[in-house]
Amino acid sequence: QKEVEQNSGPLSVPEGAIASLNCTYSDRGSQSFFWYRQYSGKSPELIMFIYSNGDKEDGRFTAQLNKASQYVSLLIRDSQPSDSATYLCAVKGNFGNEKLTFGTGTRLTIIP
Amino acid sequence: ETGVTQTPRHLVMGMTNKKSLKCEQHLGHNAMYWYKQSAKKPLELMFVYSLEERVENNSVPSRFSPECPNSSHLFLHLHTLQPEDSALYLCASSHMWGGPVDEQFFGPGTRLTVL
Numbered sequence: 636q637k638e639v640e641q642n643s644g645p646l647s648v649p650e651g652a653i654a655s656l657n658c659t660y661s662d663r664g665s666q667s668f669f670w671y672r673q674y675s676g677k678s679p680e681l682i683m684f685i686y687s688n689g690d691k692e693d694g695r696f697t698a699q700l701n702k703a704s705q706y707v708s709l710l711i712r713d714s715q716p717s718d719s720a721t722y723l724c725a726v727k728g729n730f731g732n733e734k735l736t737f738g739t740g741t742r743l744t745i746i747p
Numbered sequence: 748e749t750g751v752t753q754t755p756r757h758l759v760m761g762m763t764n765k766k767s768l769k770c771e772q773h774l775g776h777n778a779m780y781w782y783k784q785s786a787k788k789p790l791e792l793m794f795v796y797s798l799e800e801r802v803e804n805n806s807v808p809s810r811f812s813p814e815c816p817n818s819s820h821l822f823l824h825l826h827t828l829q830p831e832d833s834a835l836y837l838c839a840s841s842h843m844w845g846g847p848v849d850e851q852f853f854g855p856g857t858r859l860t861v862l
Binding site: 639643678679684686727733738739 | 789849850853856
């Protein structure tokens with residue numbers, strides 16, 4: 636079983652709609668969760684992090700965490716063509732395993 | 748220069764060559780990282796340095812040799828690489844290693860091709 640699993644996509648969403656990106660992880664002791672955006676040919680940039688169960692909102696972005704289900708998601712409201720990118724989910728382990736483990740990413744395309 | 752910079756941005760080398768990748772961070776961070784990104788694969792952590800001391804070595808072949816002379820600079824020395832080592836090599840830095848919130852800032856990467 637992959638440690639961090641994402642649907643590779645591509646995920647196509649109409650402009651103005653809500654894009655929903657999902658991520659599951661295998662280490663139940665994981666403590667922190669990160670969403671990175673990577674444009675084609677560019678390096679990853681951090682969008683949001685979350686470490687408490689529930690929702691965390693930042694502008695058009697909402698991260699959702701459910702530790703019982705080992706599931707983290709990213710919602711993008713009012714999707715824009717500039718949101719078209721690959722979104723990487725990353726999970727940080729607990730004490731003694733602090734490295735970030737990345738998923739393969741989901742490629743999102745916003746259709747004008 | 749701001750953020751994390753990497754040089755060169757592109758590198759083509761033969762299997763018998765020796766080359767080095769350079770990373771510099773201007774953020775005052777204490778931890779620096781080397782990652783490998785190959786197509787269709789997750790980002791793979793290679794090495795971590797915290798306060799110039801290597802704290803993580805993720806079973807990386809010895810043909811990759813890291814060096815961290817100070818907290819702002821990180822090198823990856825390459826020798827006798829294989830074609831399967833062709834990938835994007837990303838450097839990152841963060842305020843500290845091991846904290847619960849590990850916001851890592853990435854450099855632009857070096858696109859490496861091994862012939």
